[in-house]
Amino acid sequence: MSSGVPSYKNHRYPVEVIAHCVGLYVRFPLSYREVEELMLERGVVVSYETIRRWCGKFGQTYADALRRRRPRPGGTWHLDEVFIKIQGVQKYLWRAVDQDGHVLDILVQNRRDKAAARRFFRRLMKTTGQVPRVVVTDKLRSYGAAHREVMPSVEHRSHMGLNNRAENSHQPTRQRERAMKGFRTVGGAQRFLSAFTGISPHFRPHRHLMTAGRHRFEMMIRFTLWDRITGAAGLPATA
Known part of the structure; x- marks a missing residue:
């Protein structure tokens, strides 16, 4: 073996x-x-x-x-967050992809405030083992606050129209969420989506x-x- x-x-x-x-x-x-x-x-x-x-x-x-x-992630990271319902309670799925559309990581969290953004930034750098050259996000203020604290030397571009790559990356997850009729627990959602985003793109x-x-x-x-x-x-x- x-x-x-x-x-x-x-x-x-x-x-x-x-x-x-x-x-x-x-x-x-x-x-x-x-x-x-x-x-x-x-x-x-x-x-x-x-x-x-x-x-x-x-x-x-x-x-x-x-x-x-997979190849090392590119220097431009696109971040986005969408809400998901777990047992009727709204949670947030945070996602990061590079400029080639490769999913870097996902994280299910209860909030989308500064602490949640900071946690996701730190997790991303630990997971990838590198710091990006550019971070692209939407206008959510939590990104800017966390960026200034965690990676102040990294260029931050905040614009709704620039982040389509991350937003489009949510589509397969949304399709699977509908097929599964939602997730039962936060831990279950995190475990499944982490495996799903690692395996599904391989066959796409x-x-x-x-x-x-x-x-x-x-x-x-x-x-x-x-x-x-x-x-x-x-x-x-x-x-």
């Missing part, structure tokens, strides 16, 4: 089945029961509860492995910029990498 591949010790299902179930659930707007049915159609009997445990155990590990293989190349042949070739590369980071490539069938 290559370094970085998660351990599947004491799991009676093949690695390929575990990785495929996690991939189906994160990539597509499916419920655990729907993934169970798709696997049954292929002759694999596995309960939706088992699939749920696999997603909780391996989803973040797979997402982290994919993030480590810029299709509109590619020919059909190029898109198929790119997807085959990404499928191969998925097998590599999950351990499905080159491992025994009964890990």
